[in-house]
Amino acid sequence: MTTLKLYTGGGISLSPVSAEGRTESSYVRLVAEDGMMLKKGEQYAVCVDVLKTDVANWSETEYIDDPDLTDAEAFAIIFGGAE
Amino acid sequence: MALDKLVDSAQLDSDLTSVANAIRAKSGGSGSLAFPAGFVSEIGNIPSGETYLMAPKTGQYYVPKIEQTLTGYVTNNYGQTGRWGGCEDLEELIIHGLTGLNNVSGRICASCPKLKKLLLPDLAGSANSFVVTSCTALTEIQLGSIGHAMTGLYANAFSGCTNENLVITIYVKDTETIPLANSPWGATNATIVYRSSTDGSVRTP
Numbered sequence A: 001m002t003t004l005k006l007y008t009g010g011g012i013s014l015s016p017v018s019a020e021g022r023t024e025s026s027y028v029r030l031v032a033e034d035g036m037m038l039k040k041g042e043q044y045a046v047c048v049d050v051l052k053t054d055v056a057n058w059s060e061t062e063y064i065d066d067p068d069l070t071d072a073e074a075f076a077i078i079f080g081g082a083e
Numbered sequence B: 001m002a003l004d005k006l007v008d009s010a011q012l013d014s015d016l017t018s019v020a021n022a023i024r025a026k027s028g029g030s031g032s033l034a035f036p037a038g039f040v041s042e043i044g045n046i047p048s049g050e051t052y053l054m055a056p057k058t059g060q061y062y063v064p065k066i067e068q069t070l071t072g073y074v075t076n077n078y079g080q081t082g083r084w085g086g087c088e089d090l091e092e093l094i095i096h097g098l099t100g101l102n103n104v105s106g107r108i109c110a111s112c113p114k115l116k117k118l119l120l121p122d123l124a125g126s127a128n129s130f131v132v133t134s135c136t137a138l139t140e141i142q143l144g145s146i147g148h149a150m151t152g153l154y155a156n157a158f159s160g161c162t163n164e165n166l167v168i169t170i171y172v173k174d175t176e177t178i179p180l181a182n183s184p185w186g187a188t189n190a191t192i193v194y195r196s197s198t199d200g201s202v203r204t205p
Helices: A052-057 A069-079 B009-027 B037-044
Strands: A003-008 A014-017 A021-032 A036-040 A041-043 A047-050 A058-060 B065-074 B090-099 B117-120 B126-127 B138-142 B149-155 B167-172 B191-198
Touching: A014 A021, A021 A052, A047 A052, B009 B037, B090 B126, B149 B167
Parallel strands: B065 B090, B090 B117, B117 B138, B126 B149, B138 B167, B167 B191
Antiparallel strands: A003 A014, A003 A021, A014 B191, A021 A047, A036 A041, A036 A058
């Protein structure tokens, strides 16, 4: 799991990119490693913006097929490539 | 019947063919058109305004910009590649009138390698489906607008849209808690801009 700083202000709400007018946010972006997903209770995501105080509640787990997705869609979520 | 004009039939045929060709160029059709009923019918089927015809049909995969008006809440399944999936030269896709997406297997489009801008200004509420996936050139997405507030998005709505310059603008009510759940919805590098659906001002969490 990768943790990215997020910035706010300067005309945007949340961004991993620092720029003039932006200050560090109380939120961070968690990004799952390839083939993995982030998990908090029953909530799953490949990346998610969370309060720094909530980071400890997220863990990384092996990718679990979404029953609503086809294999091709699941593949695309994991690897971000063409379907 | 008044017989008071001489007509060069070859010239008339040529002129009618020119008009028919112009109609076919707009409609995407290729069949012959009977005069006048066929001409009238085919012209009547051409959407008004700046709408581009999109089935997509042969040849329409290669237009750089599509601005189209759809009607209402779309629950049908556009399939894994989306209605405009794989449009090779598409750079801008603007869809008016689309107020909802509600099928997890559907999406607007996927794998459009040049797509930079996707605007869905009339979308509102919760979009419980993919929106656009695997479009790595995307730098601008807008969901909602003033008067059209979003309340939620499917966790992987923008899966595979990884451009570091991607800015996702989402209109929300002033009372909505931000960030919305699951942001950035699979767009790992995206900058998120929440705007008020009342006055367009930027909101920060």
